[in-house]
Amino acid sequence: METVTLDSNFKSEEYFINMGPQHPATHGVLRLLLTIDGEIIKKVEPDLGYIHRSIEKMCERDSYQQIVHLTDRMDYLSANINNEAVCLTVENALQLEIPERVKVIRTIIGELTRISSHCLWWGVMGMDVGALTTYFYGFRDRELLNDIFEETCGARLTMNYNVPGGLMFDIHPNFVKRVKDFIAHFKTKLPEYDRLLTNNIIFQKRTKGVGILSKEDAISFGASGPVGRASGYSCDVRIHHPYSALDKVTFNEALRTEGDTYARYLVRIQEMWESLSIVEQLIDNIPEGEYRVATNAVIKLPKGEYYQKVETARGELGVYIISTGLKSPYRLKFRSPGFSNLSLLNHIAVGGKIGDLVASMATLDLVIPDIDR
Amino acid sequence: MTIALSITKNIHDWLYSIMPETAAMYAEMVLIALVYLGVFAIAGLFLVLLERRVAAWFQLRIGPNRVGFQGLLQTMADAIKLLSKELTGTAKADKFLYNLAPYFVIISSLMALSVFPFTQEFQAFDINIGIFFLIAVSSIGVIGILLGGWSSNNKFAMIGAMRSGVQTISYELSIGLSLLTMVLITGSLQLSEIVEVQKSGWLIVQGHIPAIIAFMIYMIAGTAETNRAPFDMVEAESELGAGFHTEYSGMKFAYFFLAEFINMFIIAAIATTVFFGAWLSPFGITESIPLLGVFWFLLKALILVFLMMWFRWTFPRLRIDQLLTLEWKYLLPLNLANIVIMALLVWHNLTISF
Numbered sequence: 200m201e202t203v204t205l206d207s208n209f210k211s212e213e214y215f216i217n218m219g220p221q222h223p224a225t226h227g228v229l230r231l232l233l234t235i236d237g238e239i240i241k242k243v244e245p246d247l248g249y250i251h252r253s254i255e256k257m258c259e260r261d262s263y264q265q266i267v268h269l270t271d272r273m274d275y276l277s278a279n280i281n282n283e284a285v286c287l288t289v290e291n292a293l294q295l296e297i298p299e300r301v302k303v304i305r306t307i308i309g310e311l312t313r314i315s316s317h318c319l320w321w322g323v324m325g326m327d328v329g330a331l332t333t334y335f336y337g338f339r340d341r342e343l344l345n346d347i348f349e350e351t352c353g354a355r356l357t358m359n360y361n362v363p364g365g366l367m368f369d370i371h372p373n374f375v376k377r378v379k380d381f382i383a384h385f386k387t388k389l390p391e392y393d394r395l396l397t398n399n400i401i402f403q404k405r406t407k408g409v410g411i412l413s414k415e416d417a418i419s420f421g422a423s424g425p426v427g428r429a430s431g432y433s434c435d436v437r438i439h440h441p442y443s444a445l446d447k448v449t450f451n452e453a454l455r456t457e458g459d460t461y462a463r464y465l466v467r468i469q470e471m472w473e474s475l476s477i478v479e480q481l482i483d484n485i486p487e488g489e490y491r492v493a494t495n496a497v498i499k500l501p502k503g504e505y506y507q508k509v510e511t512a513r514g515e516l517g518v519y520i521i522s523t524g525l526k527s528p529y530r531l532k533f534r535s536p537g538f539s540n541l542s543l544l545n546h547i548a549v550g551g552k553i554g555d556l557v558a559s560m561a562t563l564d565l566v567i568p569d570i571d572r
Numbered sequence: 573m574t575i576a577l578s579i580t581k582n583i584h585d586w587l588y589s590i591m592p593e594t595a596a597m598y599a600e601m602v603l604i605a606l607v608y609l610g611v612f613a614i615a616g617l618f619l620v621l622l623e624r625r626v627a628a629w630f631q632l633r634i635g636p637n638r639v640g641f642q643g644l645l646q647t648m649a650d651a652i653k654l655l656s657k658e659l660t661g662t663a664k665a666d667k668f669l670y671n672l673a674p675y676f677v678i679i680s681s682l683m684a685l686s687v688f689p690f691t692q693e694f695q696a697f698d699i700n701i702g703i704f705f706l707i708a709v710s711s712i713g714v715i716g717i718l719l720g721g722w723s724s725n726n727k728f729a730m731i732g733a734m735r736s737g738v739q740t741i742s743y744e745l746s747i748g749l750s751l752l753t754m755v756l757i758t759g760s761l762q763l764s765e766i767v768e769v770q771k772s773g774w775l776i777v778q779g780h781i782p783a784i785i786a787f788m789i790y791m792i793a794g795t796a797e798t799n800r801a802p803f804d805m806v807e808a809e810s811e812l813g814a815g816f817h818t819e820y821s822g823m824k825f826a827y828f829f830l831a832e833f834i835n836m837f838i839i840a841a842i843a844t845t846v847f848f849g850a851w852l853s854p855f856g857i858t859e860s861i862p863l864l865g866v867f868w869f870l871l872k873a874l875i876l877v878f879l880m881m882w883f884r885w886t887f888p889r890l891r892i893d894q895l896l897t898l899e900w901k902y903l904l905p906l907n908l909a910n911i912v913i914m915a916l917l918v919w920h921n922l923t924i925s926f
Contacts, residue, residue: 216727224810238731238892327810329801329889335631395886401802402888553731553811554891 220249224557227567238552243545254572258531263289263498271357274569276316277511280309282361288507288518289363292500300488301365303481306444310474315344316512317471320564325396327561328405347377365491406461410547410559421539424514425466430458436510448480463562497526537569617647619833630885657822662725669723674827676716681834684709688841689763691851691865702763707748714740721816732815736806742899746793749907753786753914754846770849772925782914787847794839802887840876848872
């Protein structure tokens with residue numbers, strides 16, 4: 200982008216504009232305090248707290264089974280992975296032996312959740328850069344997944360499928376067949392995504408070289424998930440600290456080095472392919488066995504501190520529990536990916552146009568309830 | 573058509589028999605204006621419906637199909653809803669300009685409609701500077717957008733309006749120049765003359781390569797002129813909320829909305845007239861039935877309208893600097909070169925005519 204130095208006689212005036220909390224591009228109640236000079240962004244200040252629900256505080260009051268349900272309401276697009284994170288922490292603390300069947304099912308559903316989240320992101324990404332049709336294409340494929348989830352556990356979005364010790368129910372007899380059908384379907388539809396948006400020249404012009412984030416900045420801002428990986432920062436928890444059945448599968452980490460909006464876009468598209476391959480590897484050999492191990496009705500974690508991180512669709516979600524041996528945690532902290540990813544918005548958006556800000560923000564894939572817990 | 577002609581003839585005779593000549597002339601003008609106003613207000617509503625059905629078709633949806641047969645009355649119902657709505661506005665708006673703005677937009681688009689030759693006989697206003705009139709009148713609309721955005725005292729609306737000013741002024745050059753390229757063949761700005769010339773082949777055929785280039789430039793610039801995607805910088809909803817009409821509600825909003833669709837029809841109708849022989853049928857197959865002229869005109873125009881809808885529901889939006897780069901660095905030089913090529917073509921009689 201060329202910068203033009205203006206004649207000193209020409210007086211330009213910076214002004215302040217509120218983007219949000221009710222704005223179509225912020226996808227929720229995020230308020231951005233923009234300082235702009237004409238179309239050029241001078242400063243972006245995110246203002247949070249519009250849907251803060253004190254989830255972490257509520258966790259200090261609730262039993263561990265109840266906490267799982269609260270996590271659905273954080274990053275609602277990867278609800279199942281959030282549930283899994285808490286369950287894994289509790290199970291690790293109790294040193295429970297989890298059946299293989301549970302691990303495999305958790306991983307399959309987790310990857311399907313990731314695909315479903317990325318489908319929605321893809322639709323919204325297109326909408327943010329002005330291609331409204333993508334939204335419906337993304338939703339078409341997401342609906343199929345939601346139907347599978349509904350059949351499995353009765354809920355489509357906030358699933359509550361995991362409980363400490365295993366799963367709420369066993370999978371539905373149709374599950375394997377429907378997932379296979381979905382894989383076959385989605386393999387024909389993902390190239391369509393490329394034809395509609397990825398290869399579009401306007402889209403590439405809008406995203407290439409926009410919102411560049413270097414690897415060093417990605418690390419220092421604590422970026423994780425696709426945002427970090429697009430800058431060449433290998434941060435996939437599934438590879439570095441595999442959990443559940445992820446150590447049984449082989450897949451590539453979607454890594455790119457450009458660090459721009461287009462790279463973040465491509466990383467997510469590649470992640471959908473990788474998730475499909477993970478599901479494909481596991482779906483045929485779900486081991487027989489129990490879907491749940493019995494725990495005490497009142498779970499009391501031994502005194503101590505426990506940490507578990509998982510890779511949600513947005514990045515690294517950490518669950519940190521301090522237990523004093525009571526039925527609810529003394530303190531529970533979620534390290535949510537959205538919060539750290541949002542913190543670098545100012546860094547990547549300054550100097551760009553309003554349109555660039557919207558495009559970059561779309562590839563950060565913000566879910567506001569995840570940021571405002 | 574003959575019936576319609578005889579009705580107009582009868583009304584004409586009757587008016588001249590009951591009042592002095594000048595008064596009859598005025599009365600006739602008002603009548604024609606009212607007919608155009610009524611017909612195109614309703615046509616605009618159906619274009620809205622068409623857009624919604626086309627969008628639904630692209631987007632794996634069904635679209636409005638409940639009100640009336642296949643949703644034909646849906647936009648009527650919407651218009652009635654908008655009419656009955658309260659007109660809200662900002663307290664610190666410049667009231668006079670704020671209220672004036674929608675009329676600029678709607679009037680400019682309705683005025684432009686008056687010169688189109690729908691058939692040989694059915695043309696309200698055949699002036700010798702037809703093309704010039706069209707370009708001039710259709711650019712009045714941007715004043716309405718600028719006023720609307722500026723006077724509503726809203727920063728988002730203001731950004732939208734400023735974008736619109738920049739965009740429309742830029743792309744008007746391309747519209748004008750690409751039409752002038754075609755005028756080189758016809759040698760006249762009068763629309764009926766332009767159609768007359770096309771009896772020996774539509775201009776897009778007569779002018780072959782430069783004409784096709786001119787047509788493509790015209791369609792790009794025309795889409796930009798109507799502020800539609802991929803050039804909908806003015807109301808880019810993911811960036812500016814609703815853009816320049818953020819603070820408008822009810823019927824004032826509906827004027828902007830309707831004007832957008834009538835403008836789209838105008839852009840398509842200009843292209844039909846200048847490039848595709850207006851009411852002339854392909855290969856003269858229905859030349860003996862002048863009634864079908866309207867059918868051919870509307871068919872061609874609607875195909876082009878569909879093309880523009882196709883653009884809108886497929887492409888992402890450009891960024892404002894890319895929009896200006898496209899115009900000033902690519903389309904304008906190409907256009908100027910194209911005019912020279914066309915001039916050489918006409919000079920050396922290299923046009924194709926049957």
